Amino acid sequence: MRAVDIIRAKRDGLVLTADQIGWMVAGASDGSVPDYQLSAWLMAVWLRGMTTDETAALTEAMVDSGVRVDLSTLPGVKVDKHSTGGVGDKTSLVIAPLVAACGVPVPMMSGRGLGHTGGTLDKLEAITGFRTGLSLDEFRAQLADLGCALIGQTRDVAPADRTLYALRDVTATVESLPLICASILSKKVAEGIDALVLDVKVGSGAFMQSERDARALADALVSLAERSGLHVAALLTNMDAPLGRTIGNALEVRECLDVMRGGGPADLVALSLELSALMVWLGMPGSSLDASRDLVRITLASGAAFDRFRAVVERQGGDVRMIDDPQQLPHAAVQRPFPAPRGGFVERLDAGILGRAAVLLGAGRARADDRVDPAVGFDLQATVGDAISVGAPLIVVHARSAADADAVWPMLTEAVRIADQAPAPQPLILDRLGAAR
Amino acid sequence: MRAVDIIRAKRDGLVLTADQIGWMVAGASDGSVPDYQLSAWLMAVWLRGMTTDETAALTEAMVDSGVRVDLSTLPGVKVDKHSTGGVGDKTSLVIAPLVAACGVPVPMMSGRGLGHTGGTLDKLEAITGFRTGLSLDEFRAQLADLGCALIGQTRDVAPADRTLYALRDVTATVESLPLICASILSKKVAEGIDALVLDVKVGSGAFMQSERDARALADALVSLAERSGLHVAALLTNMDAPLGRTIGNALEVRECLDVMRGGGPADLVALSLELSALMVWLGMPGSSLDASRDLVRITLASGAAFDRFRAVVERQGGDVRMIDDPQQLPHAAVQRPFPAPRGGFVERLDAGILGRAAVLLGAGRARADDRVDPAVGFDLQATVGDAISVGAPLIVVHARSAADADAVWPMLTEAVRIADQAPAPQPLILDRLGAAR
Numbered sequence: 001m002r003a004v005d006i007i008r009a010k011r012d013g014l015v016l017t018a019d020q021i022g023w024m025v026a027g028a029s030d031g032s033v034p035d036y037q038l039s040a041w042l043m044a045v046w047l048r049g050m051t052t053d054e055t056a057a058l059t060e061a062m063v064d065s066g067v068r069v070d071l072s073t074l075p076g077v078k079v080d081k082h083s084t085g086g087v088g089d090k091t092s093l094v095i096a097p098l099v100a101a102c103g104v105p106v107p108m109m110s111g112r113g114l115g116h117t118g119g120t121l122d123k124l125e126a127i128t129g130f131r132t133g134l135s136l137d138e139f140r141a142q143l144a145d146l147g148c149a150l151i152g153q154t155r156d157v158a159p160a161d162r163t164l165y166a167l168r169d170v171t172a173t174v175e176s177l178p179l180i181c182a183s184i185l186s187k188k189v190a191e192g193i194d195a196l197v198l199d200v201k202v203g204s205g206a207f208m209q210s211e212r213d214a215r216a217l218a219d220a221l222v223s224l225a226e227r228s229g230l231h232v233a234a235l236l237t238n239m240d241a242p243l244g245r246t247i248g249n250a251l252e253v254r255e256c257l258d259v260m261r262g263g264g265p266a267d268l269v270a271l272s273l274e275l276s277a278l279m280v281w282l283g284m285p286g287s288s289l290d291a292s293r294d295l296v297r298i299t300l301a302s303g304a305a306f307d308r309f310r311a312v313v314e315r316q317g318g319d320v321r322m323i324d325d326p327q328q329l330p331h332a333a334v335q336r337p338f339p340a341p342r343g344g345f346v347e348r349l350d351a352g353i354l355g356r357a358a359v360l361l362g363a364g365r366a367r368a369d370d371r372v373d374p375a376v377g378f379d380l381q382a383t384v385g386d387a388i389s390v391g392a393p394l395i396v397v398h399a400r401s402a403a404d405a406d407a408v409w410p411m412l413t414e415a416v417r418i419a420d421q422a423p424a425p426q427p428l429i430l431d432r433l434g435a436a437r
Numbered sequence: 438m439r440a441v442d443i444i445r446a447k448r449d450g451l452v453l454t455a456d457q458i459g460w461m462v463a464g465a466s467d468g469s470v471p472d473y474q475l476s477a478w479l480m481a482v483w484l485r486g487m488t489t490d491e492t493a494a495l496t497e498a499m500v501d502s503g504v505r506v507d508l509s510t511l512p513g514v515k516v517d518k519h520s521t522g523g524v525g526d527k528t529s530l531v532i533a534p535l536v537a538a539c540g541v542p543v544p545m546m547s548g549r550g551l552g553h554t555g556g557t558l559d560k561l562e563a564i565t566g567f568r569t570g571l572s573l574d575e576f577r578a579q580l581a582d583l584g585c586a587l588i589g590q591t592r593d594v595a596p597a598d599r600t601l602y603a604l605r606d607v608t609a610t611v612e613s614l615p616l617i618c619a620s621i622l623s624k625k626v627a628e629g630i631d632a633l634v635l636d637v638k639v640g641s642g643a644f645m646q647s648e649r650d651a652r653a654l655a656d657a658l659v660s661l662a663e664r665s666g667l668h669v670a671a672l673l674t675n676m677d678a679p680l681g682r683t684i685g686n687a688l689e690v691r692e693c694l695d696v697m698r699g700g701g702p703a704d705l706v707a708l709s710l711e712l713s714a715l716m717v718w719l720g721m722p723g724s725s726l727d728a729s730r731d732l733v734r735i736t737l738a739s740g741a742a743f744d745r746f747r748a749v750v751e752r753q754g755g756d757v758r759m760i761d762d763p764q765q766l767p768h769a770a771v772q773r774p775f776p777a778p779r780g781g782f783v784e785r786l787d788a789g790i791l792g793r794a795a796v797l798l799g800a801g802r803a804r805a806d807d808r809v810d811p812a813v814g815f816d817l818q819a820t821v822g823d824a825i826s827v828g829a830p831l832i833v834v835h836a837r838s839a840a841d842a843d844a845v846w847p848m849l850t851e852a853v854r855i856a857d858q859a860p861a862p863q864p865l866i867l868d869r870l871g872a873a874r
Contacts, residue, residue: 008609011483036472040608043480046448171477172445 003027003037010044018057025061029160035167042164042173050178055220056227058178062186063228065160069107069136069192074143076105077231079195079283081275082188084217085117087205087355088242092120092150093256094272094300095279097308100148101299102276104283107143108150109157109191113364113372116205116355118252121152122364126249126330126374130318146311158186169368175207181220185228195231195282197275198222202430203240205351211236211430222434233278233434237271238426241349241384244268248363248377248398250329257326260306265383267428273297274429282435330375336405337381337393338412345422346386346394353415354378357408361399376400385422440464440474447481455494462498466597472604479601479610487615492657493664495615499623500665502597506544506573506629511580513542514668516632516720518712519625521654522554524642524792525679529557529587530693531709531737532716534745537585538736539713539729541720544580545587546594546628550801550809553642553792555689558589559801563686563767563811567755583748595623606805612644618657622665632668632719634712635659639867640677642788648673648867659871670715670871674708675863678786678821681705685800685814685835687766694763697743702820704865710734711866719872767812773842774818774830775849782859783823783831790852791815794845798836813837822859 001023009016024041027033050058071078079099083089096106110132113119121132132152134142142149155162161183168174188196198221201207202214218234225232244265246255258264259272273296281292299305310323322328358364362373379396382388395412399405438460447453461478464470487495508515516536520526533543547557547569558569569589571579579586592599598620605611625633635658638644639651655671662669681702683692695701696709710733718729736742747760759765795801799810816833819825832849836842 004607004609007480011480011609034472036476036604037608039473040476040480040610043444043448043477044484044609047481047484167473170441171474172441172448172481173477 003033003041007037007041007044010041010048013048015051016054018060021054021057022061022064025058025065025160028163029065038164039167039171039173042168042171042179045179046173046176052223052227055178055181055224058182059185059189059224059228062158062160062182063190066158066190067156068190069157071107071140071143071192074105074140076103077195077283077285078105078107078193079197079279080106080108080188080191080193081197081199081279082184083199084201084207086201086239086243087117087351087358088244088247088252089118089201089239090123090244090252090256091199091268091272091275093123093253093309094259094305095276096148096150097260097312098272098276098296098300098305099279099283100146101304101308102280102295103147104280105143106148106279107139107191107193108148109153109187110150111153114368116352116359116364117207118247118249118364120150122372123249123252124150124318126253127313127318127322130313131316134316142315146308146315148308148312150312150316153187157190161186177217177220180217181224184221185224188225189228189230193230195279196225197278197282198232198234199275200234200236201239202236203238203351204353205242205355206239215431218433226434231282231435233282233432235275235278235432236430238428238430239351240426242351242354242380243271245380245383246377247354247358248361249372249374251377251379251398254326254329257306257323260300260309261303262301271428273300332375332398332400334397334399334402334405336397336399336402338395338397338409339391340388340394340418341390341413341416342418343388343390344418344420346382346384346388346416347419347423348417349380349384350415353411357411357415360408360411361404373400376404385425387422388418440470440478444474444478444481447478447485450485452488453491455497458491458494459498459501462495462502462597465600466502475601476604476608476610479605479608479616482616483610483613489660489664492615492618492661495619496622496626496661496665499595499597499619500627503595503627504593505627506594508544508577508580508629511542511577513540514632514720514722515542515544515630516634516716517543517545517625517628517630518634518636518716519621520636521638521644523638523676523680524554524788524795525681525684525689526555526638526676527560527681527689527693528636528705528709528712530560530690530746531696531742532713533585533587534697534749535709535713535733535737535742536716536720537583538741538745539717539732540584541717542580543585543716544576544628544630545585546590546624547587548590551805553789553796553801554644555684555686555801557587559809560686560689561587561755563690564750564755564759567750568753571753579752583745583752585745585749587749587753590624594627598623614654614657617654618661621658622661625662626665626667630667632716633662634715634719635669635671636712637671637673638676639673640675640788641790642679642792643676652868655870663871668719668872670719670869672712672715672869673867675865675867676788677863679788679791679817680708682817682820683814684791684795685798686809686811688814688816688835691763691766694743694760697737697746698740699738708865710737769812769835769837771834771836771839771842773834773836773839775832775834775846776828777825777831777855778827778850778853779855780825780827781855781857783819783821783825783853784856784860785854786817786821787852790848794848794852797845797848798841810837813841822862824859825855
């Protein structure tokens with residue numbers, strides 16, 4: 001085979017064979033197909049698309065480019081959750097210990113934040129000492145002992161995806177449905193899980209801005225995950241406003257601890273419970289979704305999720321004093337309230353703008369090698385639909401310096417809209433797809 | 438500017454500004470835009486196209502990536518000819534001295550053969566000692582003295598085109614109208630010429646197989662050349678069968694010498710005369726095309742083109758004994774006749790297949806760094822429309838070895854078709870475009 005022939009075929013809109021796709025991906029992985037041919041091929045894929053068969057072959061080839069983690073010696077149906085990325089989207093920290101406490105093992109491999117969306121690993125690393133880089137043996141042992149481990153993708157999981165993603169990022173070929181699906185699912189399949197719950201975000205703070213695009217992504221992910229042998233369910237959820245009341249790594253850990261202690265904002269609690277219920281439902285063959293909902297609610301209320309999270313933090317080297325006393329989590333030097341510019345009802349808190357503002361504060365990454373500051377971010381004092389008086393603190397900005405706080409001020413002004421009347425309430429969960437439909 | 442934004446804009450079908458195009462081309466030239474971004478951009482251009490404005494900006498940027506040869510100190514309208522490439526397409530060797538002998542200076546920069554089409558430089562180098570790598574000073578001095586010089590593109594002419602072409606070759610982005618036009622014209626504009634005659638080939642041995650595609654290419658080249666300030670005319674000519682009776686470098690030189698001595702095959706003579714007449718017409722303001730036709734015919738018959746060619750060969754270091762006695766040109770070890778498989782009329786001699794067979798013999802290049810054998814090739818004993826008896830020699834194969842001749846035998850069988858009746862005659866010149874329309 002020759003790369004140029006495979007590029008030409010895709011350029012001309014032909015359907016590639018699994019062999020051709022496998023050959024290109026192997027070439028990406030071992031370096032035998034040079035970057036300039038991979039990027040021309042990626043652009044042809046972006047513009048010509050791929051069939052479901054092609055995307056499945058791409059997923060399979062990316063899995064085969066690295067190790068497939070073997071969790072078959074562990075009992076139970078292994079379930080993970082994947083979110084397509086949002087702002088204040090911190091459910092993983094609640095879900096993983098909660099579902100594990102319900103008896104369903106959760107081998108969770110997460111990513112770092114890039115762009116305006118946060119990443120689970122960055123949040124966990126706000127806890128001093130927390131190690132996200134476990135070896136696969138440590139990972140398996142912890143899963144056996146605690147039913148749950150929270151780690152980053154190891155370098156030997158789907159290495160072809162890393163090569164291709166790095167190229168996509170600099171060649172304007174990120175936003176392609178088949179490429180996105182194969183990238184997400186190859187890493188999940190390689191984890192060795194049996195079932196997967198997807199949280200597909202839609203709105204200003206999401207990768208997909210329109211419900212139509214998000215639904216297409218959810219549909220494609222569900223059908224591909226099923227072809228890859230995973231039991232799968234997906235929620236389509238709103239990401240026009242941040243989830244919960246905090247954005248920024250330590251602030252989000254604190255909020256998750258609130259939830260695990262029985263408090264926390266209603267939207268974060270509701271979404272964490274529903275995603276957990278789907279995971280338990282998939283993880284306990286024969287259970288009903290309603291019974292799973294009851295089980296996760298009771299388990300959360302019992303404090304078992306908190307205890308399990310504390311045990312995970314301890315096992316992964318984190319400072320449990322920060323769990324027992326969230327005041328010990330990192331604090332930013334400057335905490336300045338952003339006052340409501342007028343009185344009325346909060347109509348909009350634009351998640352996309354707030355996410356980009358958080359990156360500017362240092363909470364996220366503009367480039368993959370940027371360092372993240374765990375302490376900075378935003379603490380929302382009110383959310384969409386709340387009444388507020390002019391001048392009342394609407395957002396507390398946690399920043400490294402007054403200059404940093406100044407820098408994001410205009411973005412906050414742009415992100416906030418206050419109206420005379422309360423906006424019509426918007427559903428958080430727009431739809432459910434896959435096994436649970 | 439960022440390459441990823443320019444790639445994205447073209448991916449989305451937007452029209453790029455001259456600044457954006459200039460920035461990408463400069464990046465190709467100085468290496469600041471990496472190959473993988475250039476190739477993604479080229480694929481986006483291939484699939485989305487370019488407007489005439491964009492293509493003109495691309496041409497201009499590629500010219501500006503290198504030197505623009507200054508021929509303004511030389512008197513006269515400087516005219517060159519460019520062919521899009523064919524099999525047995527050897528007119529340059531006749532045209533350059535013929536037009537120069539008519540008093541119009543011909544600063545001819547040519548390429549090497551690649552793929553199944555031949556290249557003027559390879560043909561000239563069949564003459565022992567012939568130097569195609571003159572310095573620009575030598576080039577100018579020879580033009581002043583002899584009115585004509587035949588050289589290769591120097592490395593400082595349109596270097597960005599070299600970078601982009603090398604990428605296009607391995608990323609299936611060669612066959613794009615705007616990219617082809619900019620590549621051809623940037624090199625011609627950089628030569629410092631005033632006028633250009635284009636020979637756009639159509640047929641099995643040409644880059645464009647259909648008349649519609651070839652006409653689109655000719656139209657685009659003519660309008661872009663005019664925008665670049667060149668006086669331009671173009672012929673659309675048939676390339677289903679080889680031009681003339683020889684394919685292969687030394688064999689083609691011999692045939693051109695026949696033409697310059699007043700003999701040679703009718704098709705080669707006719708096309709050489711018409712292209713020369715167009716060049717003289719563009720090169721002599723105020724002349725008519727008919728008067729130019731008379732002038733080139735009389736000049737060829739006078740032997741002046743032959744004398745001028747001999748002087749050029751001598752000046753460029755070639756062995757003039759090969760010009761005075763073509764028997765001195767390189768000979769292949771094996772000369773084996775391919776007999777007519779049946780009696781009748783030659784209906785087809787497929788130029789594409791014969792061109793590829795000639796590459797297999799060693800007359801051309803499968804890869805840019807292949808070495809060419811000047812002696813090998815094909816000598817056609819009959820051409821399309823001729824009557825032939827079964828077993829009569831139809832093609833004499835000039836090969837390095839019997840094994841080489843054996844290797845091309847099945848291709849010759851495939852290339853030849855003999856019918857009971859003479860095929861309807863096909864015109865050689867299909868149309869004329871541009872200034873001469």
